[in-house]
Amino acid sequence: MTNAEIIATDPGWITLVKGLLIFAVCVLATLMSVWGERRLVARMQQRMGPNRVGPFGLIQALADGVKLALKEDLIPKAADRIVFVVAPIISVTTCFMAFAVIPLSGPVNLFGHKTVMQMTDIPVGVLYVFAIASIGVYGIVLAGWSSGSTYPLLGGLRSSAQVISYEIAMGLSLVAVFIYAGSMSTAEIVSAQSQWWFCVTLFPSFVIFAISMVGETNRAPFDFAEAEGELVGGFHTEYSSLKFALFFLAEYVNIVAVSALSTTLFFGGYRALPGLGFTESWLGGWFTVFWFLAKVVFFFFIFVWLRGTLPRLRYDQFMKFGWKVLIPFSLIWILIVSTLRVLSQQGAPRSVLIGFSFGIVLLVLAGSSLFESSKKRRAQDDELGEVAVPSFPVPAIPGKINKDRTEQLNG
DSSP, rough: OOHHHHTTTHHHHHHHHHHHHHHHHHHHHHHHHHHHHHHHHHTTOOOOSSSSSGGGGGHHHHHHHHHHHHHHOOTTTTSSSHHHHHHHHHHHHHHHHHHGGGOOEEEEEEEHHHHHHOOOOOOOOOHHHHHHHHHHHHHHHHHHTTTSSHHHHHHHHHHHHHHHHHHHHHHTTTHHHHHSSSSOHHHHHHHHSSHHHHHHHTHHHHHHHHHHHHHHOOOOOOOTTTOOOHHHHGGGGGGGGGHHHHHHHHHHHHHHHHHHHHHHSSOOTTTTOTTTTGGGGGGTTHHHHHHHHHHHHHHHHHHHOOOOOOOOOHHHHHHHHHHIIIIIHHHHHHHHHHHHHHHHHHHHHHHHHHHHHHHHHHHHHHHHHHHHHHHHHHHHHHHHHHOOOSOOOOOOOOHHHHHHHHHHOOO
């Protein structure tokens, strides 16, 4: 039975229990990710990190959340009160809604009923996640606009431009996944990776998606919407108390959501590592949840690693990289994948496929070498053409003086 058929037999109370479990996992993952990020970044900077509240500082994130909730709630006088309050709610609810179509496990036994840890499996599950992510940006844009301040408005505008630029590249990177899986359903995509994960067979798509998801979540080195050195706090500068805590929660739930989506689309979802498939039946199938969470933790570590090592890009560099590098490369990769897929379906011999791939590699290498040589030649021409202006006064050229006088007399 497919996941959709199993989910269709679930009674209402099982669906409610699954929803509560997934919500609890998301909240717990958020608390642990805040603690984990602070500890990892501290180690990278040769510090200790939080180690006071609870064993190893595990309850520090919960204590910070309670402290934020008990702070005074301030609303600026120039703010649009209704939109100002609704914006953080939009951001945090859309992040949780993305988990509705992500399968966290294979078939399991829950209170005597066979089910899967997935709320629903629709034929366009990935498009649903993209639509929800696009709506989530409205929370950031509305927060910046409703604050009645310049810096939050600039942060909101940056976020909208960022999402428009990088969602195009992210969507194009998934076209190859849809071609090879033959479906946009998340469960079907996981089933299509029973032999090879798509991060291996479609490695360029995975690289484009990984870069785009960092830009999508407004994380370093792409954290322009809340650039502390430029925009104070960005879109949430005027927020305080529980509303600020909601934005904080939304950021980390969003990181967990895109990590879960990457795991589903490119790392086989809840499937075990190659050679360890026998572990999927352990604990009545519940051990698949462990494999899923382990892959999500791996992606989260990549987020923290990037934050601890890379400086923030300039905004123009970021936009240029998205429009001039990622999107054109995604289009070229789609053409290559489509051609290879058609050739393989028509029964072309393996030598033709290898020859086509080898030819594409040679073309890419030739194009990159030509680009580098033209770049070096242009740099040399610029160096030869530039003449330093002397710092001392020099007499005017006699011929130029006569020409200027003639023009003055004729004029």
